[in-house]
Amino acid sequence: DTGVSQDPRHKITKRGQNVTFRCDPISEHNRLYWYRQTLGQGPEFLTYFQNEAQLEKSRLLSDRFSAERPKGSFSTLEIQRTEQGDSAMYLCASSLMGESSYNEQFFGPGTRLTVL
Amino acid sequence: LAKTTQPISMDSYEGQEVNITCSHNNIATNDYITWYQQFPSQGPRFIIQGYKTKVTNEVASLFIPADRKSSTLSLPRVSLSDTAVYYCLVGFTGGGNKLTFGTGTQLKVEL
Numbered sequence: 001d002t003g004v005s006q007d008p009r010h011k012i013t014k015r016g017q018n019v020t021f022r023c024d025p026i027s028e029h030n031r032l033y034w035y036r037q038t039l040g041q042g043p044e045f046l047t048y049f050q051n052e053a054q055l056e057k058s059r060l061l062s063d064r065f066s067a068e069r070p071k072g073s074f075s076t077l078e079i080q081r082t083e084q085g086d087s088a089m090y091l092c093a094s095s096l097m098g099e100s101s102y103n104e105q106f107f108g109p110g111t112r113l114t115v116l
Numbered sequence: 117l118a119k120t121t122q123p124i125s126m127d128s129y130e131g132q133e134v135n136i137t138c139s140h141n142n143i144a145t146n147d148y149i150t151w152y153q154q155f156p157s158q159g160p161r162f163i164i165q166g167y168k169t170k171v172t173n174e175v176a177s178l179f180i181p182a183d184r185k186s187s188t189l190s191l192p193r194v195s196l197s198d199t200a201v202y203y204c205l206v207g208f209t210g211g212g213n214k215l216t217f218g219t220g221t222q223l224k225v226e227l
Contacts, residue, residue, distance in 0.1 A: 004159070033214060042203055042217025043160065056214065091159045093215075105215060107159025 002026060004108035006092050012114045013082055020078045021111045025094030032075050033105060034067055035091040043091050049075060050097060082115045089113075120204045125222040134191045136221050138204030141185045149180060149187045152203045154220070160203060164189070191223075199225045 005024045013019050025032050031050050035043035046065065047057045051072035064082075069075040079086055089112050093105040121139040128134045140149070148167050152160040164171055166178040166187070177190040191198060201220040207213060 035215075040219065042220050043215070045214040045216065048214060089157075093159065104162045104165070107161065110157070110159055112157075
């Protein structure tokens with residue numbers, strides 16, 4: 001399977017704990033995005049990378065959230081001191097930045113986080 | 117990014133054609149219209165994208181009138197497996213910009 005993969009698929013944690021999620025994009029894709037989705041809502045943008053550079057972060061992204069893409073391949077999203085409001089599906093997507101005005105993003109299956 | 121308005125839900129039966137209309141009155145000149153589909157517990161999946169007139173692929177058709185203030189996603193002969201949430205997005209996707217999703221349209225297909 002050469003699609004976007006995410007690990008773990010499910011995570012249950014207690015409030016105050018730190019969690020880290022991993023995303024492996026499609027191998028030749030240079031752009032990687034993180035989104036968060038709560039029940040009944042569409043995905044909400046969090047941040048994105050071009051290669052290893054983090055180019056944009058949502059203002060909604062608390063300083064408890066940090067993302068990295070150290071070698072321009074996989075990415076990690078860490079949430080420190082989790083709160084119940086962090087419970088959501090965390091989606092990763094990747095795309096190939098090119099000259100075309102068209103930019104299809106390919107999404108992974110998501111990591112569902114439950115904070116107790 | 118242009119705000120979009122689409123129905124919260126729609127119901128249909130297998131074999132019927134389904135048309136989901138999205139309003140985007142303040143669409144900008146360089147904005148594209150893109151539709152994504154999402155099944156429960158999965159990430160969204162790209163369906164179709166267009167700028168003007170009509171676009172057709174193996175899955176759907178997208179109709180965009182001349183003023184581009186609305187668009188219609190057409191799904192021919194739906195089946196139970198088309199039950200999903202459909203999102204209409206408007207924005208300039210060049211340069212790998214982030215996607216801005218609304219709440220989408222929940223399509224339910226029954227026998």
